[in-house]
Amino acid sequence: MKTISFLSLVACTIGGCRIDIGDCRLPPPSYTCRFSADKVSNARNIPISDEGLDSARSYTYFTNAVRMDSLLPTLCEAGIRVDTAYFVTVYLCKDTRGPRPVVVLAVADGSMLNRGFTAGATGRLACASQLVLYTPAK
Numbered sequence: 001m002k003t004i005s006f007l008s009l010v011a012c013t014i015g016g017c018r019i020d021i022g023d024c025r026l027p028p029p030s031y032t033c034r035f036s037a038d039k040v041s042n043a044r045n046i047p048i049s050d051e052g053l054d055s056a057r058s059y060t061y062f063t064n065a066v067r068m069d070s071l072l073p074t075l076c077e078a079g080i081r082v083d084t085a086y087f088v089t090v091y092l093c094k095d096t097r098g099p100r101p102v103v104v105l106a107v108a109d110g111s112m113l114n115r116g117f118t119a120g121a122t123g124r125l126a127c128a129s130q131l132v133l134y135t136p137a138k
Helices: 006-015 068-077 110-114
Strands: 019-021 024-026 035-041 058-061 082-091 102-105 117-119 128-136
Touching (some): 035 082, 068 128, 110 117
Antiparallel strands (some): 019 024, 058 102, 058 117
């Protein structure tokens, strides 16, 4: 088990860094693990595309068969800070792959590759006519 000094804890609390204690990673104290979900209809008129997202901080989930209200808090509780997430609800492209949820993190985190995500935004967001935009609740 790893111990953390009081001074390190205070520095992280003030600086807002992520605290690593063994396998337990805690988000900054000011961060909430609750998310607001905003439905965006006619998304094709909104400039959201995979290419428009920061590819270093964007990750795509392996399937669309997921509950975002469960996935996002799970990531947060693991110490991964999600800035925004996109979930396509109406998909216009005619292909067998379909859309995939995309999350954009505050900072890149390689551990996402071990959680069912691939690096970059490949969720086919440009094919959406409706989507849900998730952001941390204020």
